[in-house]
Amino acid sequence: MTLSRRKFLAVGTSAAAAAAAGLTGCGSRSSLGASNELSMWTWVGSVNDDLIAQAEKAIPGYDGMKLAMTRIGTNYKTKVLTALAGKSLVPDIVAINDDVATYFPNADQFHDLFELGAKDLEKDFLPWKWKLGITPENKMMAYPMDTGPTALFYRSDVFTKAGIDIDPAAVAGLAPDWDAYIALGKKLKQAVPGSAITDNIQGVYDYRMAQQPKRYMTSDGQYIGDQDHVRQSFDLAVRVVKEGLSANAQNSTDKNAVVTNGKLVAYNAAVWWAQLGPKNAAPKTKGLWRVTAAPGGAGNRGGSFLGITKYCKNPEAAFAFISWLESAKNQAQAFLDPVLFPSTPATYTDPTLTAPDPFFGGQQIVDVFAESAKKYPGAYFSPYDSIIGTPIGKELVNIEASGKDPDQAWADAQRQIERELTRAGAI
């Protein structure tokens, strides 16, 4: 058959039209994927691949549906928002980061998980974590995934050099609060010049805030970001820098560098830092690190959630899937790979977690973090927390990087926050 130009054009046009119809069409169905598939979006490294592979064959406990998973490499949140704004081809299930509260004003885009039977599973989870996914209108918008309890990481070799007992209980006793921790830092710096106890000024501020029972707003919308608990965290961070105990590492390359070159000898950080910091950046320090209770008490930073969008083609199946994926047993598997710290206390005694970690000199580090996760008081995160936190963080960097006057920096941050909150209509 010879292909005339006319025929070629006709075939091409009809093919393009069919493709366009396929993309936009099917009218009623606005969720992504085939009718027996639940589509799910997450960022890379947020779920256990074996469990996902299992659900991609068939969703356990729910016949006839299977999972279709997409791992989004970059700009995850932008892509989710774009899909939601487009109101078509929206994934059935989306992973949500610790900024879950920023979605609260648009909670109508998600299914209320209470209506799908979430209430019965509440007892399995850390109470504060459970609450983070619930809107002020008492609608459960997001289901808990992992958490980020905080603790003190320290280099046992440097502590030995400074003549400090490296036993975790002893270190915890030496530095029960931040004042004692700063004194300890000074001693370390004397023994090993150049030692730092935080990567930068924000490290102190963020992790101090992560220990507080309140943050920037009350649940009824009052701004409290200018009150003492914030100012004290701010001043503490400034103090650590003025004492010369910060490594002044402002970007990821430098943050890795200060772990690799051994400048950072102690760091109060969340559990995921074990992987991100020492294990990735300084594999040679294997066996030298230890973990103990953080100065200033239990805290949490980070952790993620799962939401079922209102476009979901089968909410019951989706709920069956997420409650299976985040069950205590399966969270233990997610701890092994990709090292997500469970939000289900029952998992903390699972043998896969309690195994000694050779990187930490054979210490059972899970005990330390489990303790922190259970003791953390929890705090209310408002939809505006990120627009409040950003100016404060920027001004802290100005203090450390260019020596800005702390009082001026605080005043500038508060002025900027007021401008931003007024524009957002929050105050």
Added chain:
Amino acid sequence: MPSESAVTSKAVPAQEVTATTAADKPPNRFRQALPQYAAVSPFFILFAIFGAFPVLFSIWISFHSWDGIGNMTWVGLEQYNYLLSDATFWKTIGNTLIIWVLSTVPMLLLALVIANALHNATRFRTFYRIAYFIPNVTSVVAITLVFGSIFSNNFGLLNAFLQSIGLGQVEWLTQPWGIKIAIATIITWRWVGYNAIIYLAGLQAISADVYEAAKVDGASSRQTFWRITVPMMRPVILFTAVTSTIGGLQIFTESRVLFGDTNNIGGPGDAGLTIVSYLYQSAFINNQFGYGAAIGWALFVLIVLFSIINWRLIGGNDDERLTRRAARRVERRIAAQNAKRAAAQSAAAKETADVR
């Protein structure tokens, strides 16, 4: 415009032909031209969807407050009002212009020198040309990551070098000027080869006769470069200056990758925050799409402003400028002569007066 009139003038006789052969009905001009319209339509359809619609929609968004999912709230000119009183926005304009100057000036000078060297190279010419062009086709993200390690405060190659020759460590990526210099260096490195190739093309277009004449007149190589090469290359240099201006106002990726791990993509003290990265931060990190759109339109105004400046600088074609300049020179000379003559006359008149 001229092509359009050409099409209609051609279409008219064709229409007459069909009108006589077809039935008594008067032909529909639109239907006649339908195949032609259909043939050019794919571009216009795609342009309308991916070009015109987003542009117009962004005007619409800039009058609203919108977080990307919920309802859009009409706020009128409030976003623009906020923009004008936003210190960060003015700072980004300053940053962008400083980075632009820091990158464009050394880049174009270096490109001219390289082009001259490439022009005179006798061996491995193709190799050198490719070598200089490769940075331009390399992923800017990869380049930035490498430069990030070079400029890194704690672990950078540059600091290691500075320390090895006895100079102190410079905190490149935390100090305002260090950040700007780092970004400008990345841009320079990436685009110097591209501009050099353009200059090379310009150099090759200059007739060898001119150089021969210069040689006969005994001009040194430096004189040849400044007196012949640079003036003859003026149109090419202006072209590269204009494209670098447009590119320079849209610097984004470098600071995005250098400081991309935080929510603050401008780096410490916002020293590396350019207009486009501020737009990105507002719209896609803070989810203030209305404000992002307003910044986009402010950038548009700024680019129009710079285009007008460029236009004034280039203004008219070369011949006109040369004749204008020559005319001015002649005028000046005549004026000078007149003045001299007048002075001589008055002096003479004075003399005669004194004599009297």
